[in-house]
Amino acid sequence: MNNWILLQTKLRKEDFLYYQIRAREIECFYPKIKVIPINPRARKIRPYFPGYLFVNIDPESVNAAExxxxxxxxxxxxxxxxxxxxxxxxxxxIRRHVDALNNGEGVSTVKRMAPGQEVEIIEGPFAGYEAVFDAHLSGDARVRVLLKLLKSQQMPVEMSARLLRIKKQS
Structure with missing residues (x-):
């Protein structure tokens, strides 16, 4: 009976192995995401799980051993x-989540954020807190916000932009 099992690869061998497995007509899932690299010559598509592939195969089969x-x-x-x-x-x-990331869901929100704009943190350890957007950071949709604390204190926190929502003005 076929199951999705996890195959660990050596560093940066996911693409090679994905095509080798597909050439053997074995179903393989290799989630990749589009990124905005710091270095413009760097890869623009990267593995979502570096070093891993999902293979739909019977673990007791000859193909699995091969x-x-x-x-x-x-x-x-x-x-x-x-x-x-x-x-x-x-x-x-995972397929739905990777498709959403690759279709830019959440990215347009990041581009609309401007320094000083109030945002809400919707996921993660600071979910429910309000913050002030401070800056876009290098890399893949990372931002810095100023977390609102007691007595008007603000603490800078770096996080993924997908954890934020622009606060609606009342």
């Missing part, structure tokens, strides 16, 4: 003796 010995493979991710199995629902959730 894949283990491909150049660039570190091995199957295991819990004890059994390969780590990933539920179909999680694979679908």
């Amino acid at each position: 894949l283990r010995w491909l150049p660039g493979v570190s091995g199957w991710v295991r819990f004890g003796e059994a390969p780590a199995s990933v539920p179909d629902s999680m694979i679908e959730g």
Whole structure:
């Protein structure tokens, strides 16, 4: 019976292995995201899970044993003796999330943020707090906000822009 199992790759061998696995007509999921690199010559598409591929295969099959010995493979991710199995629902959730990221959902909000603008933190450890947008940072949609604390104090915090929502003016 086929299961989604996790294959660990050697550093930067995901693309090579993805095509090797697909050439063997084995279903493989390799989530990649578009990024805005600091260095303009750097890759603009990167693995969402660097060093890992999801393979839909029977872990006891000959094909699974063969894949283990491909150049660039570190091995199957295991819990004890059994390969780590990933539920179909999680694979679908990852697909939806990666598609949303690649379609720019949340990125347009980041571009509209200006220094001094009030924002709400909607996810993460500071969810529910209000902040003031301070600056866009280098890299992939990172920002710095000034977290509003007691007695009008503000603390600078760096976070992913997807955790923010522009506060509606009342």
